[in-house]
Amino acid sequence: xxxxxxxxxxxxxxxxxxxxxxxxxxxxxxxxxxxxxxxxxxxxxxxxxxxxxxxxxxxxxxxxxxxxxxxxxxxxxxxxxxxxxxxx
Numbered sequence: 001x002x003x004x005x006x007x008x009x010x011x012x013x014x015x016x017x018x019x020x021x022x023x024x025x026x027x028x029x030x031x032x033x034x035x036x037x038x039x040x041x042x043x044x045x046x047x048x049x050x051x052x053x054x055x056x057x058x059x060x061x062x063x064x065x066x067x068x069x070x071x072x073x074x075x076x077x078x079x080x081x082x083x084x085x086x087x088x
Contacts, residue, residue: 003043013038 008016010027018024065073 001043001046003041003045005042006040008038008040010036010038 013023014027016023
């Protein structure tokens with residue numbers, strides 16, 4: 001996984017922008033266990049590491065186009081993760 005993580009105290013967290021209001025609600029919620037710090041995680045990209053989620057590969061009789069960025073020649077996007085909107 002690639003991304004960033006930051007640790008905030010309760011006082012620092014109270015100063016952050018909170019458009020949804022969920023941070024303020026969480027800070028006011030009474031509980032027996034009071035957190036002393038919070039972790040903010042931003043995920044840029046994540047990778048599959050569990051072998052049961054990786055498709056079984058088969059040897060194919062075809063010419064591989066090394067060094068190209070052409071998705072059709074590379075045969076990419078197996079997991080259909082890219083946006084298929086032609087406007088983007």
